[in-house]
Amino acid sequence: MQFKSTVISNQEVSPGYFRMRMTAPPELAGSQPGQFIMVRVRDAIDPLLRRPFGIFDVGVAESEFPGLGAATYLEMLYKVVGKGTEALSGYHHGDHVDVIAPLGAGFDLGDPEEEKILVGGGIGIAPLYYLAKTLVQHSRVRFFLGGRTRDDILCVTEFERLGVETYVSTDDGTLGDRGLVTEVMERHIRENRSRKTLYACGPMPMLKAVAEIAQRTATPCQVSLEAYMACGMGACLGCVVKGKEHSDETPDYRCVCKDGPVFAFDQLKWV
Template structure:
């Protein structure tokens, strides 16, 4: 569904990273699930022409200035990387924009257990927060968050407030352990923690490494891919990736926006990327 949204807050949570809260219809809050995304039109003009995709960080209802009146809302987490997101960072309370969503296939939460493991980096933490909020209702959840430096590790306090046990690593050692988040994950799993499911979102190299770990350990794993998107509904085929059975003779392509963005790690070809 396409709807008009009004900016409630647009706050810089770390240098270059923003958390945007928008009004949303009640149907959106009811229909959305962890792992889905929205397409946002950042300008009423044709420049930039295409909408921008953003994972859903959170949805809910909030109090207003009027007693007994609550406002449904949508939160997204984004990094300023180009013209579109730079324009988005300039939005203030009361400004309006168009939003299309919720879109895509989200995470499957599975059965309650004591071993839900989340792995994310940068804005890849966005859909994992929404997922964690649902998982903690019935399971013990562990988060492995990584980034190049401390500024790239986002919203850890929010995860901890949910009761999530967090492990942080950075490439330069400015926050948490020094090293890759997947290295910390491997050490954790080697201790025989009994992880039941891994959920990951972040850069492709990180997801590939997580998928390899899941394959070696036999732990079920779902990954949420990041991709450039033009339409968000599978019409333009601009965000396709190669499936596990892909070959020149029998092409196997998956649309990130329509078939995903969440996939079982066994569905994809990790050795071949467009």
């Protein structure tokens, strides 16, 4: 659905990273973890295209606007990287944004008896909080969070408040373990042989490493891809990735926005 949303808050949670909460229609409370939204930053030609953002959280809380009572809210987590997100960072309480949501295919929550392993890199944690919030109702959840430096480690306290066991690593060792988050995660998988499913979102090199670990350890794995999008609905074909059967003779492409953004790792071609 397309709707006008009112900004409730827009807080900088780490240098260059923002968490925006906005109003949403009640129907959005039924969104699946892993789905995304498309936001029109301004009612102007520049920037022209909407921007895609993973759904960080959806819920119902007492409204901060007088007389509304309990109301549905939507949250997104974003990093300032260009003109669109820079404009968003200047939004304040009471400002309005135009939103299309929910879009795409979300995560399969799997068997409640399995342990759930979440792996996120930097802003890639955006869709994993709502996933964790849903999974902890039935399953044990561990979260492996990585970044280049401590400034790229976001919202650890929020995950811990859900009851999620959280592990942090940074490339430079400024917070948590030193090294790649995938190395820390693989050690846990090999040391704990209980049935588990992996869920990952982050930069493509990290996702490729997660997919290789899933292959080596025979662990079910779902990945949420990040991609530039123009429409968010599969019409423009601007966000295609190669499917597992792709070759020069038999092209196999998947739209991240429509077929994903969540895929089983073995449905994609990683080379």
